[in-house]
Amino acid sequence: MRIFLNHRFVPEQKAVVSVLDHGFLYGDGVFETLRAYDGCLFRIDEHLSRLKESAQGLEITVPHPFPRLRRLLYQSLSVNHLHNAMIRICISRGVGPIGLDPALCRKPTLVIVPKTFNGYPVSQYRRGLNLSVVSVRRTPRQSVDPRIKSMNFLNNILAKIQAKQNHAEEGLMLSLDGHLAEGSISNLFLVKDRRLYTPAAELGILEGITRQVVIELAGKNRIPLHETRLRPSDLYKADECFLTNTSMEIMPVTQADGKRIGHGKPGPITRFLHEAYRDRVRWECRT
Numbered sequence: 001m002r003i004f005l006n007h008r009f010v011p012e013q014k015a016v017v018s019v020l021d022h023g024f025l026y027g028d029g030v031f032e033t034l035r036a037y038d039g040c041l042f043r044i045d046e047h048l049s050r051l052k053e054s055a056q057g058l059e060i061t062v063p064h065p066f067p068r069l070r071r072l073l074y075q076s077l078s079v080n081h082l083h084n085a086m087i088r089i090c091i092s093r094g095v096g097p098i099g100l101d102p103a104l105c106r107k108p109t110l111v112i113v114p115k116t117f118n119g120y121p122v123s124q125y126r127r128g129l130n131l132s133v134v135s136v137r138r139t140p141r142q143s144v145d146p147r148i149k150s151m152n153f154l155n156n157i158l159a160k161i162q163a164k165q166n167h168a169e170e171g172l173m174l175s176l177d178g179h180l181a182e183g184s185i186s187n188l189f190l191v192k193d194r195r196l197y198t199p200a201a202e203l204g205i206l207e208g209i210t211r212q213v214v215i216e217l218a219g220k221n222r223i224p225l226h227e228t229r230l231r232p233s234d235l236y237k238a239d240e241c242f243l244t245n246t247s248m249e250i251m252p253v254t255q256a257d258g259k260r261i262g263h264g265k266p267g268p269i270t271r272f273l274h275e276a277y278r279d280r281v282r283w284e285c286r287t
């Protein structure tokens, strides 16, 4: 695989970053993960805007203007002959002496890493995931704001560790005041009485691009949607539950903390929205 590092594409073995890069020393940087469908990067502009906002949140300068970043992302597909792929774009503070002052680093490091990806197995969508509400709380907005998609993912990694200990595939974090917030790599939706519910952005979550697509699809299909405050009991009593992110799209959850969600199978609204999501991808990626 050829990886873009700062100015050029290099073979994977040569894609190395200094140990004095503050991304390595402090997790000081931002990233985005995009999905390519048949050579088309879905919602690329939204991902680039979020990258810019994350960078602004940490006062990191995005090294190139959008049109150039767009070109580089598409080039990382073409130079690797990829059509269906995931691409991770990272911008770290850059190389500098040890110390927290951002002024120690003069130039941000830019890395674009693609990998081939054909989606999750169909069996996974049929079975649905097992979710665990973990004791690790989501960092509040007043701390490391979850809207910043930073390279410091320790909050999420701690949630993932606990989820694994609980034999679950995803860990769901609560906000400090005990409301459902989000998964370690995903946003949450519940269905109750044919209405959709999702944790409100102000609770402190990453406002996922897939979440936004689901909100749009709910509006178009007249499914009432509430961005609100939810408790773990709402999850356990839900008719349906699903998670969203760029790689898994809309993933049903059929079990949470040992309790069956709804009938323990992916529900009709989840399946409908997933179909609608895939239609949306096809529509936006038509050539």
Ligand code: PDD
Binding pocket: 032, 033, 156, 182, 183, 184, 185, 186, 187, 206, 207, 208, 209, 210, 211, 244, 245, 246, 247
């Ligand atoms: N990010 N919430 C969190 C905490 C996430 O890490 C992610 C995805 C999402 C979903 O965002 P989107 O729909 O834009 O993909 C929500 C994983 C780590 C990633 O990008 O690889």
